Amino acid sequence: MAEAFSAQTLPAGKADRYGVLLGEIAAVLEGETNRVARMATVASLLAASFDTFFWTGFYVVDRDKPDELVVGPYQGTLGCLRIAFGRGVCGLAAAERQTVIVADVEAFPGHIACDSRSRSEIVVPVFDGDGGLIAVLDVDSTEPAAFDEADQAGLEAILRQSFAI
Numbered sequence: 001m002a003e004a005f006s007a008q009t010l011p012a013g014k015a016d017r018y019g020v021l022l023g024e025i026a027a028v029l030e031g032e033t034n035r036v037a038r039m040a041t042v043a044s045l046l047a048a049s050f051d052t053f054f055w056t057g058f059y060v061v062d063r064d065k066p067d068e069l070v071v072g073p074y075q076g077t078l079g080c081l082r083i084a085f086g087r088g089v090c091g092l093a094a095a096e097r098q099t100v101i102v103a104d105v106e107a108f109p110g111h112i113a114c115d116s117r118s119r120s121e122i123v124v125p126v127f128d129g130d131g132g133l134i135a136v137l138d139v140d141s142t143e144p145a146a147f148d149e150a151d152q153a154g155l156e157a158i159l160r161q162s163f164a165i
Contacts, residue, residue: 010049018154021049025158035163039135040073042162046139046155047075054118055140058126059083059090061133069094072135079138080114088112093123093136099152103145115140122147124155129164 010017025045029038039058047056057074062082069083069090085095088110093100102121105111118140126135137159141147 014148014150014154017049018150018157021045021154022158022161026161029162033165035134036073038162042137042158043073043075046158052141052143052146053139054142055079055115055138058135058137059094060135061094069136074138076140077115077117080112083112089121089123090136090138093125094133097125097127097133099124099156101147101152103147105140117142119144120146122151122155124152124159126159126163134163 010020025042028041028045032038032041039060043057047053053075055074055076057076057079058072059069059079060072062068062070067085069085071079071081083090083094085091089100089102089105089108090112100121100123102108102111105113105118105121108121120141120143122139124137125133126137128134137155139147139151139155
């Protein structure tokens with residue numbers, strides 16, 4: 001059984017840490033085809049690997065309402081249940097199909113406060129092997145400006161590897 005890395009065993013630098021996690025996540029997911037299991041595993045390993053990650057999880061495109069996201073596997077406090085495309089940071093990332101980094105959620109017009117302790121956020125779209133949007137990965141932090149280009153590059157690489165199958 002795989003065990004998540006701890007902050008003490010992972011490199012301190014973000015880029016290096018994401019590089020190690022890329023290999024660990026690939027090894028844990030090898031042979032698993034169920035998306036829910038893959039999402040749960042990715043959320044768990046990411047949440048356990050970064051002290052600044054307050055909420056880490058997926059909002060999945062609803063098959064019955066394809067312009068709406070529904071909460072999927074996550075680690076953290078209670079999440080919003082549904083988010084319409086174009087609404088909030090998650091909805092914007094889904095509608096535009098690109099990563100959105102928000103340094104100060106209180107300055108983001110239309111921010112959805114699922115937990116008022118959130119101060120910054122990164123949302124990364126998740127695509128299947130055919131390029132179809134299947135979900136977004138949402139990571140919140142209680143620290144302002146917690147996310148940067150290293151997080152974007154690392155998370156995008158992990159998601160490409162984990163879901164473009």
